[in-house]
Amino acid sequence: MEQLMEYLLHYVWQHRLYGLAPLATTDGQAVDVIDPGVHxxxxxxxDFFNAKVKINGMLxxxxxxxxxxxxxxFRHHHDTDAAYNNVVLHIVSAADAEVRTADGKQLPQMVLSVPDYLQHNYQALIDEETYPPCYxxxxxxxxxxxxNWLSRLTVERLESKTDRVQQYLHRTGGDWERAFFITLARNFGFGTNAQAFEQWALTIDPQQIGKHRDDVFQVEAFFMGQAGLLDDTLVKAERRDxxxxxxxxxxxxxQHKFGLTPISHAQWRFGRLRPQNFPHVRLSQLARLYSERRADFSLLTxxxxxxxxxxxxxxxVTNYWRTHYAFGExxxxxxxxxxxxxxxLLLINTVSPLLFACGRQRMDEDLAERAFALLExxxxxxxxxxxxxxxxxxxAAHAADSQALIQLRQHYCxxxxxxxxxFGALYLKQGRS
Structure with missing residues (x-):
């Protein structure tokens, strides 16, 4: 409940919901809020940067x-943290102590009340078991x-996926081709095996596999081997065709030529997977994409x-996998x-985020707009x-909307x-006088 009250105090201060009564510090000095600051x-x-308040007429x-x-x-050790020396006002629900900054300055404090309707509505949202709680x-x-809210959430989701692309770029020395391949591979996991595909793709060095790109069999051997799927402890003797x-x-x-180290086959998940989603099938498809040069970032742009x-x-898939989902079956x-x-799903989770990330990095608004337009x-x-x-x-009218709703669920609800x-803000306003 304490954390809940603090969140509500943030909300009341940010949105100036403190009512019409004059504001004052605990020692009776008049407070006039010019700007609550940036949350x-x-x-x-x-909690809030660059606020402007008048206390007893002084700005x-x-x-x-x-x-x-x-x-x-004191419990949060702000009294010894120089980062809080520039605090000009301490907002509290209950004033039970005087406070000072690390440089010895005594802070003015103001008791702020959370309106009853706001507490009631927020508690109702927190307690609601139906999804979405604001239905x-x-x-x-x-x-x-x-x-407007869904459009903003779509951009948020693209930006969060851009962060992942940036991590791949950092790990590969700014190589967009590799960042594309890793992103594509991760999404070939279609959720269940996304993490395993990502770890696998990070082991694929284009300087090595590129020498054998024209031979799809060698590419598939490279891919399957690096995935740990050519391990006799995984494949029973009678299935080693x-x-x-x-x-x-x-x-x-x-492996001998390049000093390769595969990932552990234990990373792959097979439970409840439909056969067409087995890693063997997806890796064969990726081998063909790579060998046929369809997995080139230039083609994407x-x-x-x-x-x-x-x-x-x-x-x-390649010929063998036309009649198999796993070895020997x-x-x-x-x-x-x-x-x-x-x-x-590949276009939603691979192409759109990559175009958006590339557009942002290269300050190419056309690419960023294409990412959004593709979702629509x-x-x-x-x-x-x-x-x-x-x-x-x-x-949801299109994928931009469904991505927004997924973002809303995962990062808000x-x-x-x-x-x-x-939507929560509108719910909280109910009953406001």
Whole structure:
């Protein structure tokens, strides 16, 4: 409850919801809020930067710190932290101690009350078990508010995926080709094996595999071997058919030539996977993409139409895998070409974020706009999250909307961060006099 009250105090201060009664410090000095400051949601340090307040007629510019009780100042060790020396006002719900900064300055303090309606509404959101918790007010939210909030969330999601691309660029010395390949590989895991595919892709050195790119068999041997799938402890003796043995022999040659170290096969998940999502199938598809030079970043930036992008990634498996899902286990023949639904997910999670990241880094607004436009051309994802929002009254029109709703669920709803949500803000205003 203490943390809840502190969050609400932040909200009241940020949005000036302290009512019409004159504000004053604990020692009776009049307080006039000129600017509450910028809410610090990311960095360590005071809660609000660059605030402007008049205390007894004198203008103070600096930072504001918010606590449930004054004594929390000492509990959090702000009294010994020079980062808090520029605090000009301490906001509390209960003043139970005088506070000083590390440089010895006694801080003015102001007791702030959270309106009853705000406490009630926020508690209702926190306690609500139905998802989304704000479902009661969704039908009454103006369409323009919905559109603007979803657009902002889409950008947030693209920016968060850009952070991952930047991490890949950092690890590969700024190599966009490798960053693209790692991103593509991760998304070939389609959730369940995303982490394993990422770790696998980080072991694929283009300087090594590039020498054998024209031979899809060698590429597949390289890929399967690095994935740890050519391990006799994984494949029973009766399933080690001639193709498995050929791949194993080829990988042994490549491993010796380049000093390769595969990832552990224990990283792969098979439980509840449909056979078409088995790592063997996905790796064979990736081997063909790579060997046929469809996994080149230049192609990504040069291909603009949705149909052409789908065609770029529409790929099947090599011959052996047309009749197998795992080594030594025959299946009904199929080319196992990526279906449109899978292609759409690759475009959503690979192409759009890469275009956005590249556009941001190169300050190319056209590329960034293409990333957003691509999402608006793709159909909305259908999953538990989008179905819940549709029942509440918001139907995703395209992938930009469904990505926004996923962002909302993962980064706001799951953490009960309703105070930063536009829908939550409208819910909190209910009953306000």
């Amino acid at each position: 610090n949601l990311v960095n360590s340090g005071p 103070w510019a600096g930072n504001v710190e918010v606590h449930e009780r004054s004594s929390d100042w 009661r007010i969704i039908p009454h939210v103006p369409p323009l508010t919905v559109h 001639s193709y498995y043995m050929r791949l194993k022999s080829e990988y042994a040659f490549l 040069e291909t603009s139409s949705l149909d052409a992008l789908r065609a770029l990634f529409r790929i099947g 025959e299946s009904r023949e199929s080319d196992k070409t990526l279906q449109t639904s899978s292609l759409n 051309q793709l159909p909305a994802e259908r999953n538990y999250i989008t179905r819940c929002w549709e029942r509440a009254g918001i139907k 799951d953490g009960k961060d309703c105070l930063r949500c536009q």
